Amino acid sequence: AQKVTQAQTEISVVEKEDVTLDCVYETRDTTYYLFWYKQPPSGELVFLIRRNSFDEQNEISGRYSWNFQKSTSSFNFTITASQVVDSAVYFCALRNTGRRALTFGSGTRLQVQP
Amino acid sequence: DAGVIQSPRHEVTEMGQEVTLRCKPISGHDYLFWYRQTMMRGLELLIYFNNNVPIDDSGMPEDRFSAKMPNASFSTLKIQPSEPRDSAVYFCASSLADRGTYEQYFGPGTRLTVT
Numbered sequence: 001a002q003k004v005t006q007a008q009t010e011i012s013v014v015e016k017e018d019v020t021l022d023c024v025y026e027t028r029d030t031t032y033y034l035f036w037y038k039q040p041p042s043g044e045l046v047f048l049i050r051r052n053s054f055d056e057q058n059e060i061s062g063r064y065s066w067n068f069q070k071s072t073s074s075f076n077f078t079i080t081a082s083q084v085v086d087s088a089v090y091f092c093a094l095r096n097t098g099r100r101a102l103t104f105g106s107g108t109r110l111q112v113q114p
Numbered sequence: 115d116a117g118v119i120q121s122p123r124h125e126v127t128e129m130g131q132e133v134t135l136r137c138k139p140i141s142g143h144d145y146l147f148w149y150r151q152t153m154m155r156g157l158e159l160l161i162y163f164n165n166n167v168p169i170d171d172s173g174m175p176e177d178r179f180s181a182k183m184p185n186a187s188f189s190t191l192k193i194q195p196s197e198p199r200d201s202a203v204y205f206c207a208s209s210l211a212d213r214g215t216y217e218q219y220f221g222p223g224t225r226l227t228v229t
Contacts, residue, residue, distance in 0.1 A: 033216065045205060045220035091157065095216065100145055100209070101170060102218060104157040 002027040004094050006105035013082055014113050021077040021108045023092030029053075034068065034075045035093040035102065045091070051075060082112045116140070118221035120206050126227045132194040135224045138187055139208030147207040147218060148181055148191050157205075163189065164211075196228045 003026040013019045025034065036048040049059065051068050059066050063080045079086055089109045093102040119138040127133055139146045147162040161171040166183045174181070178197070183189040193200055203225050207218040 035217070037220075043203065043225075044222045045207075047217050047219060050217050099170065100164070100216060101147060101159040101162050101173075102149075102157075106156050 002029075002032075002094055002096060002103050004092050004103055004105035006090075006092055006108050008108045009106070010109040010111070012111045012113065015084060016081050017112075018078060018080050019082050019110065019112075021079075021090050021092075021110065023075045023077065023105060025073050025075065025092070025094045027094060027096060029096040029098070031097045033095045035095070036066065036075075036077050037091045037093060037104075039089040039091065039107070041088070048077075079110075082110075084112050084114050086110060087112045118206055118208050118219055120204075120221035120224050122224060123222060124225050124227075126229065127196055128229055129197055130195045131228075132192065133196045133200075133226060133228075135191040135204050135206075135226070137189045137191070137206030137221060139189070139206070140210075140219055141187070143208035143210045143219075144186075145209045145211060145216070145218075146183060146189050147209075148189070149205040149207065149220075151203045151205060151223070152201075160191070160204075193226075196226075198228045201226055201228050 005024045032053045034051045038046045056068050065078045067076045089107045091107045092105040095102050121136045144165050148160040151157045159173040161181045163183045181191045203223045205220050205223045207220045209216045209218045
């Protein structure tokens, strides 16, 4: 069985603060894929990033960065200099090689105050 | 390119009525997924197809739910009869099995309310 835990239910920050969203996963597979999705107030799910289990290199995309650590089964997401437009629910998800469907965490609601 | 298209965007129906949700995946994608989002259970898979064939329907709640994919560009999710506990946002997603990436791209969702 696989599981994704996002322990932070809600985070509130003031604009320009840095914020890290935590994601811890469980899987017995040696090859798997991790994802982050953003769900803004409008409701759609927007793909942000995919990370393969065999590639532990961290990634930066503009103000977004991701820290993947297999040793701790974590795939954390940091937003630098947060903006009001970053306010959304963020989901971490896991997929193994056998089952194509995603297993989602419960999501973290991020509120960025102006 | 057009993304995943879902219709209707909102559906309000009375308990006992039949409800049909529709999805058009991204052209060329060979996987199609139906997910449901509720406050209590979060995002959960209902069923997914590969090349129009159902592969895993273990998430379908009960016999009242059925899904079909008659061709590569269209899928339906039907609930008959509907119940208030079916109220949720239903998402359709598609992906392409290319080089093992499998990112899933989601439609805007259908918000279903059963009264």
